[in-house]
Amino acid sequence: MIENLLFGFKGLWMGFAAITPQAVIMIIVGAVLIYLGVKKGFEPLLLLPIGFGCILVNIPLTGLMGQDGLLRHFYDFGIATEIFPCLIFVGIGAMTDFTPLLENPRIFLLGAAGQFGIFLTLLLALLLGFQPLEAVAVGIIGACDGPTSIFVTSRYAPHLLGQVSVAAYSYMALVPLIQPPIMRLLTSSRERAIPMRTTKPTVSKTALIIFPLAVTVITCIVAPMGTPLMGMIMLGNLMKESGVVKRLTDASANELTNIVTLLLGLTIGATMDGQAFLTPKTLLVLALGFLAICLDTAAGVMFGKILSWLSKGQVNPLIGAAGISAYPMSARVVQSEGSKYNKRSYLLMPAMAANTSGQIGSVMAAAIMLSVLQVMNLIK
């Protein structure tokens, strides 16, 4: 009788006996992510489920990421198949207004310049010993776009998924802290004070509807590997601009995005197993990701200065910093910085144009990278 009782109590003790130091550290990491989301307001929609998923997966003997585990099912369904990032992109397209970009098409080039950090970081990652596909996954943090980072990393470097996702979302939240010092370093106070004129609206409703169709066809012909992402974001935008499928647009922007965000975050957190996450490589990934975003900002501002020179002072170079995909946070940062030097300067709309071009630019950069990798026979 006593033996049976002791045997039963042993079942309750097994979990405590199986706790490892790595598990304890990762549970603390998960708690920190939740704290950053709840108390500090850093991307709470992602960091809270990621942090909780991290805690769940590091509690021993749960089997959540085992063969028939709950989180394994979510991962196999949504991450391994890349369905989750594509569905989020439908919602992003349904929430994005490309009107400022269409009003001022030359700002499109800032969206390209803002991706420079991806490729420089990729080169640096290779020099630091990462394998080619790992370096691509690290570089893509510079896209400043969670779904794009997850799309690339989950297929080509899944063992880095936790690190890349945490880096991408955390640094996106830190854009208001990362960008302003770089913007001030690379511009003079005279340049920062350049006002940008508001122009009369020139974009028709028809143009707004044709835009997503044209972008899809052109970009997917150039870089076919990016079709899932570019197609989904433009589908969302087409639904929004057509105005005839409001239910679908509202569902995409709200219910669909919210549900997928929850499952995506939880599943990303579930990849943060202590043994896989607590390696020297993780620190390198986090450091390189930070560098990628700094380089994006610097390249965007420098290109903004070139545009300013070419336009004889009509373009404020600060808007180049908004050429990353952190929409709409980066545009607000640019407006805030610009208004410090010229209270009459209204940079929000041109910065929004640069920001939305950065969204397209980041997907385009990822798509071109994948297409080049396919030609090199490094991926299927």
Place this chain on the structure above:
Amino acid sequence: MGKLEFGITMLVSGMGGTLVSLYLLSLMIRLIKVAFPRQVENKPAEAAGTENKK
């Protein structure tokens, strides 16, 4: 292909491809705006005209 060669290939083709693609998209936007210009709304002017006649 060595790592450095791979990295430079990705940098040149990736960044170059992105710049060229987005430049083409900016040209496409200008074309769309020319083909489908915004119609100026005449309703406020017409309403003012009607009121004057009264």
